[in-house]
Amino acid sequence: MATRVLIVDDAPFMRQNLKEIFVAQGFEVAGEASNGVEAVEKYKDLKPDLITMDIVMPYKNGIQATRDILALDSGALIIICSALGHESLVTEAIEAGATDFIVKPFRPENVLQVVKKSLLARRQPG
Amino acid sequence: MDMSKYKPLFLSEAGEHLDGLETELVALERAPGEQERIHEAFRHLHSVKSMAASMDYEHLAHLAHRLEDLVSPHRDTGAPFAAEEIDLLLAGLDALRASLRCVAADQPEPELPAGLMADLDTRLRAAGPARVRARSSPASPGPAAPAAPVEPSAQAPVAGALYTVEAQVIAECSLPGARALVLFQRLAALGEVVGCEPSLEELRLGNLPERRVRLRVRSQRGADELRRAVEGVPELAAQRVAPAAEGGSPRSPQPAPAASAPAGPSPPEPGPLPAPTPGSSVRVRAELLDFFVDAVAELLGLRSHLEALAEQRDDPALQEGVRQLGTLARRLQDRVMQVRMVPAATLTGRLPRLVRDLARARGLEVELQVSGEEVELDRGLVEALDTPLLHLVRNALDHGLETPAERRAWGKEPVGRLRLHLERRQDRVQLSLEDDGRGIDPALVLARAEAVGLLPPGAVLGERAAQELVFLPGFSIRTEASESAGRGVGLDVVRTALQRLGGRIELESTPGRGTRFVLDLPLTLAILHVLLVQAGEHLLALPSARVLRALTVRPSQLSQGPGGPEVLVGSRRLPFTPLLALLGERLGPPPAAQEAILVGPPEGEASLALGVDRVTGHREAALRAAGALLGRLGPYGGSTVLGDGRPVLILDVDALIARAARAAPERPGEA
Structure with a gap:
């Protein structure tokens, strides 16, 4: 079964960008969310295998959304998406429990490497 | 870490955040306690600060930080902003923009304006020490996260063997500190990380000298499992996992019994490309x-x-x-x-601030409403429309909208309204700007046109035609040039700019009630339909949108009119000029039959017939805008390359019509 992804980003351009990268590789984009509040709601509804999470978003930022989702499901696999220059936010998100991160502008090969390694790491009992 | 390659991205993104901040601040000035906007303003400042800091733009980061300090307590308590705070924030925003401009021009960061910094200090001090202290940890966005249980010393000792893990983060990784931290976390999940070089604090700050990290891990899992965990971390090269001697240094002298192979070849780097233009908002090059x-x-x-x-x-x-x-x-x-x-928000984003500043300077009260900002436009069009739109907005504030006192005297609401609406209509976009100001008085315009010599005295024009006189070059309704409308630059400039974009502008105005400008434009500029024509040895292109008709003319259809040769088309006689003559080329003997291409003003009737040898077809062409040089060479608006590789110049129809009009009065003398 195709891996189901929830894409969270406030910029439609970035969501589209990621969506195309995922679809081209046979992933299923289960849903999209444009802020942290929506992300938590959609996570509950869709139970995706993987979430890509932007950090700086309106209403609720990606770090808080990461904490909220992990509180619901400690096994959630969350890849932080960050623009360059937010290293401290990325490190904060990783310490909050995010699995890994990717940096905008996205390079497909980089996104896929990170996602595939994260999926593999998750399958191994930690 | 070499950040210079991220500079264009930084400039474009920081610029957008500042635009967003401006929108929020101008709105907050009217509704100073709107929570969502306070949060947004904070988010923009915060992003600019953290980006600037990571680009090592010290002054920019510092100023953004100070402004963030000013916003932060409002975000925490929900207290509305005082008017002076908005003024300070807007002044700070301008200073941030000025710094960005210097950075964009590859100049050193300018010093921060001392007056502004002093005002900020005063304001922040007045608010109490808590405010100043609030941001001691510069990049942490909210309240500090509860300490994650990963500090090396924070845990009870864990039984198990001691391992040394070393890894090199690949050069392509943009956040090496975060990458090393991912490795740290994965290992912490398998045991206890008892040593880390550089320190965890350094990693959090993004510091990873030589992109190398060394960790000491105590774990009950075997080396293989640790190794698999390390291999599961992307962007690492030359990692190794080895049992370490108890109490030994992380730099274990023991050779790795089974050093894992370096990670696969690093992802191919795309070939060198020119740096993206700063300010473009599409996040691809x-x-x-x-x-x-x-x-x-x-x-x-x-x-x-x-x-x-x-x-x-x-x-x-x-x-x-x-x-x-x-x-x-x-x-x-x-x-x-x-x-x-x-x-379109890219285009309209800076209007609220502009309107606010202009209204304040002119003692007006103006409410700007923008709708249809979600309509999408070609980014070339956004750039080209920027100046004309600003000009129209300034025009509305300079000439259209009245002061509150005047408005009350007319029985109007004291606050003037300015509405901008964008709408997509198939492959065109319509933009309307409407004010409820004094409108255009035809009698006044007519008198003004006569006074400046644009019309002979006693000219009679319909109401609409009289109002349209405002589009004539050199027309200005006020004798003294106002600060922003400038001297001698009028609506004719706006109209010309729109014509260049293949668009048009119309106006509707009711004296005493207001004025509405409607701009109609093609959605995209990059691809143009052209008609290819052969004139002498030249193959040239004319924008199809401006060609009304092409017809074959015989010498018998040509006659000599008062202003030069004319061609009979239906019942009309149109001035006829060989295209070569307009290009300053010498003419050969007139051919027995030639083609006449009828052109005219945008959306108008044919006003000129261009003589060419033949029409060779039509194409869709990638328009390359004319540089300054091409524009000086002749009436050219750009160039394109045909499918068979031939370069072709695209004629500027307006320039051709102007040339023909200039040449006309001389002709009777020559004849």
């Missing part, structure tokens, strides 16, 4: 997009060329192939153009 657009247009051109060749052969398979190529090229064009589209 703008040059790359332009290349796609050019390539697609050339593909379309090539298709036209192939179609012509295929038609000459009786080969249905070839013709079908060419047809399919055409369909595919067209689909590709649609997609490529989509990517070039940006929301």
Whole structure:
């Protein structure tokens, strides 16, 4: 079964960008969310295998959304998406429990490497 | 870490955040306690601060930090802003913009304005020490996260063997500190990390000298499991996991019994490309997009060329192939153009601030309403429309809207309204700007036009025609130039700019009630339909949108009119000029039959017939805008390359009409 992804980003351009990268590789984009509040709601509804999470978003930022989702499901696999220059936010998100991160502008090969390694790491009992 | 390659991205993104901040601040000035906007303002400042800091722009980061300090307590308590705070924030925003401009121009960061910094200090001090202290940890956005249980010393000792893990983060990784931290976390999940070099604090700050990290891990899992965990971390090269001697240094002298192979080859780096233009808001390299657009247009051109060749052969398979190529090229064009589209908000974003500042300077009260900002436009169009739109807005505040006192005297609401609306209509976009100000008084305009010599005394014009006089070059309703409208620059400039974009502008105005300008434009500028014509040795292109008709003329249809040669078209006589004459070329003997291309003002009737040898076809062409040089060489608006590789100049129809008009009075003398 195709891996189901929830894409969270406030910029439609970035969501589209990621969506195309995922679809081209046979992933299923289960849903999209444009802020942290929506992300938590959609996570509950869709139970995706993987979430890509932007950090700086309106209403609720990606770090808080990461904490909220992990509180619901400690096994959630969350890849932080960050623009360059937010290293401290990325490190904060990783310490909050995010699995890994990717940096905008996205390079497909980089996104896929990170996602595939994260999926593999998750399958191994930690 | 070399950050210079991220500079264009930084400039574009920081610029957008500042635009967003401006929108929020101007809105907050009216509704100072709107929580959502306070949060947004904070978010923008915070992003600018953290980006600037990571780019090592110290002053920029410092100023953004101070402004953030000013916003932060409002965000925490929900207290509304005082008017002086908004003023300070706007002044700070301007200073941030000025710094960005210097950075964009590759100049050193300017010193921060001392007055502003002093005012900020005073304000922050007045608010109490808590405010100043609030941001001691510069990049942490909210309240500090509860300490994660990963501090080396924070845990009870864990039994198990001691391992040394070393890894090198690959050069392509943009956040090496975060990458090392991922490794740290994965190992912490398998045991206890008892040593880390550089320290965890350094990693959090993004510091990873030589991109190398060394960790000591105590774990009950075997080396293989640790190794698998390390291999599960992307962007690492030359990692190794080895049992360490108890109490030994992390730099274990023991050779690794089974050093894992370096990670696979690093992802291929795309070839060198020119740096993207700062300020473009599409998050892909703008040059790359332009290349796609050019390539697609050339593909379309090539298709036209192939179609012509295929038609000459009786080969249905070839013709079908060419047809399919055409369909595919067209689909590709649609997609490529989509990517070039940006929301109109990019264009309208700075208007609220502009309106606020102008209104304040002129003692007006103005409420700006913008709708249709989500309409998407070609980014070239957004750039080209920027100046005309600003000019129209300034015009509305300089000439249209009245002061509150005047408005009350007229029985109007004291606050003037300015409405901007954007709407997409198939492949065109319509933009209207409407004010409820004094409107254009035809009698006043007429008198003014006579006074400045644009009309002979006693001229009679209909109401609408009189109002349209405001578009004439040199027309100005006020004798003294106002600060922003400038001297001698009027609506004619706006109209000319729109005509260049293949658009038009119309006005509706009711004296005493207000004025509405309607701009109608093509959605995209990059691909142009052209008519190819042969004139002497030259193959030239005319924008199809400006060609009303092409017809074959015989010498018998030509006659000598009062202003020069004329051609009879239906019942009308139009001035006829050989295209070569307008290009300053010498004319050969008149051919027995030639083609006349009828052109005229945008959306107007034909006003000129251009003589050419023949029409050779029509194409879709990737427009390359004329540089300054090309514009000086002659009446050219740009160039393109045909499918067969031939470069072709695209004629500027307005410039041709102007040249013909200039040449006309001389002709009777020559004849």
